[in-house]
Amino acid sequence: MSDRTHQIEDADRLDEHGSRIIIEIDGVSVAVLNVNGEYHTIPTVCPHVGGPLGEGALAGQATIDECGEIGYDDTEEVIECPWHTRRFDVTTGENADASCFQIPTFDTWEENGEIYVAL
Ligand code: FES
DSSP states (O other), X not given: OOTTEEEXXXXXXXXXXXXXXXXXXXXXXXXXXXXXXXXXXXXXXXXXXXXXXXXXXXXXXXXXXXXXXXXXXXXXXXEEOTTTOOEEETTTOBBTTSOSOBOOOBOEEEETTEEEEEO
């Protein structure tokens, strides 16, 4: 593990889909989320104008296939900022609404029952 790896305390609070912990690591406020049994870490502050992104609701997202068919992927991997509803994919950090905003994501994994984040 690198110097930038941190073990998450209270990892048992991340035991089900949609659960989250908001913590500060080395002065960086992050939200660690359980999304369908996978762990993801994002900043808690929205890049738009500083809204509480880490407190946003998880949702799925609209899709368009190669034939132009519009659908909906109900895999809740998108977090919506409570202030102006910009949405970000927690797995990639990409904006789900095709705007210029993007967020960083931090590697997060489970090992021997513990959860680690690398900033
Ligand atoms: S502050 Fe998050 S969308 Fe505006």
